[in-house]
Amino acid sequence: MHTFFSVINRMKYINRWGLMRNIEKENLQQHSHETAVLAHALATIANERFDAGINADRAAVLALYHDASEIVTGDLPTPIKYGTPELRNSYAKIEEQAKNILINRLPDYLKPVYTDILDSESAPEWPYVKTADTLSAYIKCVTEIKAGNTEFSAAEKNIYKKLEKNPLPALHVFMEEFLPAYGRTLDES
Numbered sequence: 001m002h003t004f005f006s007v008i009n010r011m012k013y014i015n016r017w018g019l020m021r022n023i024e025k026e027n028l029q030q031h032s033h034e035t036a037v038l039a040h041a042l043a044t045i046a047n048e049r050f051d052a053g054i055n056a057d058r059a060a061v062l063a064l065y066h067d068a069s070e071i072v073t074g075d076l077p078t079p080i081k082y083g084t085p086e087l088r089n090s091y092a093k094i095e096e097q098a099k100n101i102l103i104n105r106l107p108d109y110l111k112p113v114y115t116d117i118l119d120s121e122s123a124p125e126w127p128y129v130k131t132a133d134t135l136s137a138y139i140k141c142v143t144e145i146k147a148g149n150t151e152f153s154a155a156e157k158n159i160y161k162k163l164e165k166n167p168l169p170a171l172h173v174f175m176e177e178f179l180p181a182y183g184r185t186l187d188e189s
Helices: 004-013 028-050 056-065 078-082 085-103 111-118 126-146 150-165 169-177 179-183
Strands: none
Touching (some): 004 028, 028 056, 126 150, 126 179, 169 179
16 A cells, blocks of 8 residues: 555645744645646746746646645744744754655655655756746735735735846736735625
């Protein structure tokens, strides 16, 4: 019996934003889906507007699994993950071990496929996945603030600055053409 997919299904039990009061809880499965949608959109914009040649479908798949190691580690808050170079290096080692734990839950014939997905930081699609991950965090902040939760105000400002500095042209197109709609209700859209 192989347990990889049943463990992946447990993404829905890993809550995000643990250090902050949330009006709407967000779990890892929801975040991964949103990141996949955004990564696909960014790669598609890059292809259609800038002839980038990025595999948008692969970007979506990589995004679906981009935080899979958190099934093992939990969602560590950003200040812990990236607070110091020592913490960053230690967390990278823990994350690598967590990925190996997941891969070892597969039969041998699937291990190469999912190893390629889980170890994709050097893939040409990866910058779109990481940008989508940041964009998803920003959208969470916008949503919380719109619902009256000012606890996300500082995070919203910091993440927005990070997005502004991002060199991907497709992100800036998305921010101009699509991002403003995230502050609206369905009736306003």
